[in-house]
Amino acid sequence: MDWTDRHCRFFHRLLSPHARLYTEMVTTGAVLHGDRARLLGFDPAEHPLALQLGGHEPIDLAAAARIGVDFGYDEINLNVGCPSDRVQSGRFGACLMREPALVADCVAAMRAAVRVPVTVKCRIGVDDQDEYADLHRFAETLIGAGLEVLIVHARKAWLHGLSPKENREIPPLDYPRVYRLKQEFPQLTVIINGGIAATDAAKSHCGHVDGVMLGRAAYHDPYVLARVEQALFGAPLPARAEILARLAPYVADQIAGGEALHHIARHVLGLYLGEPGARAFRRYLSEHMRAAGAGFGVLADAAAVMREHARAA
Numbered sequence: 001m002d003w004t005d006r007h008c009r010f011f012h013r014l015l016s017p018h019a020r021l022y023t024e025m026v027t028t029g030a031v032l033h034g035d036r037a038r039l040l041g042f043d044p045a046e047h048p049l050a051l052q053l054g055g056h057e058p059i060d061l062a063a064a065a066r067i068g069v070d071f072g073y074d075e076i077n078l079n080v081g082c083p084s085d086r087v088q089s090g091r092f093g094a095c096l097m098r099e100p101a102l103v104a105d106c107v108a109a110m111r112a113a114v115r116v117p118v119t120v121k122c123r124i125g126v127d128d129q130d131e132y133a134d135l136h137r138f139a140e141t142l143i144g145a146g147l148e149v150l151i152v153h154a155r156k157a158w159l160h161g162l163s164p165k166e167n168r169e170i171p172p173l174d175y176p177r178v179y180r181l182k183q184e185f186p187q188l189t190v191i192i193n194g195g196i197a198a199t200d201a202a203k204s205h206c207g208h209v210d211g212v213m214l215g216r217a218a219y220h221d222p223y224v225l226a227r228v229e230q231a232l233f234g235a236p237l238p239a240r241a242e243i244l245a246r247l248a249p250y251v252a253d254q255i256a257g258g259e260a261l262h263h264i265a266r267h268v269l270g271l272y273l274g275e276p277g278a279r280a281f282r283r284y285l286s287e288h289m290r291a292a293g294a295g296f297g298v299l300a301d302a303a304a305v306m307r308e309h310a311r312a313a
Helices: 006-015 028-033 036-040 058-071 085-089 094-098 100-113 132-144 175-184 199-205 216-220 223-233 240-256 261-268 278-288 296-312
Strands: 049-054 075-080 118-123 149-153 189-193 211-213
Touching: 006 223, 006 240, 006 261, 028 036, 028 049, 028 058, 036 058, 049 058, 058 075, 058 100, 075 094, 075 100, 094 100, 094 118, 100 118, 100 132, 132 149, 132 175, 149 175, 175 189, 199 223, 216 223, 240 261, 240 296, 261 296, 278 296
Parallel strands: 049 075, 075 118, 118 149, 149 189, 189 211
Antiparallel strands: none
């Protein structure tokens, strides 16, 4: 949330033509009563694209799913993994793992409302409900409602005592539990998530489950998407400068439409992570992307400054 907006997704699509991109979580209340064009709008280049919803009322989720499909989304995903207090207060996110029958009702209502795939993202457990049997029962209940795809963050969630950031780092990862779920439900498409940051790890997981979801790694080091694209699909590895150049028309169109550069450029800060001069690139971009009238030239200048620092090193 507050990270993977439409500008981030367009940028990530340039790095990976095959990845399925997901929106940040949008609540049913926002979809039903908010500014839909702002919340749900996207560039056609982002396909295939999934809309991730947060909610617990089957009727509202079905209505929001229909709206998402009308906007052109390729998948509707229900978030049953977010542990934040704000999410819990609305009775959605990870706290719903305690109510598998309700989640199943939500899945059934959305499946009845739309023809695109309806998927769920969850944790391996929540609080003291942390035995494999609990995850097995949860998955079994959802399969009974017609669920075909489950995305599992391989950490449990602590709903009290840990911040959302800590919930992404402190509970230990348990990949074998997700592997076991796939073994016991071979008909279920299982996607693994959590702590996956490198190409080798992604390829290794694909030997046990059906797919891999990258989160923070793809944001902080976006070029990892290009590496995974090459490893899994055989695509040529693009130069970072090429990716930046391909972003130029999008930046120009967005700014012409009234968008501010920093809303786009903030997602590009990590493009050169680990490369000589990367710190100079980030610093220049951070210092200049909010200037009045800033356009793609700021990104080009940041790259030039980076090259100068790299030559001087």
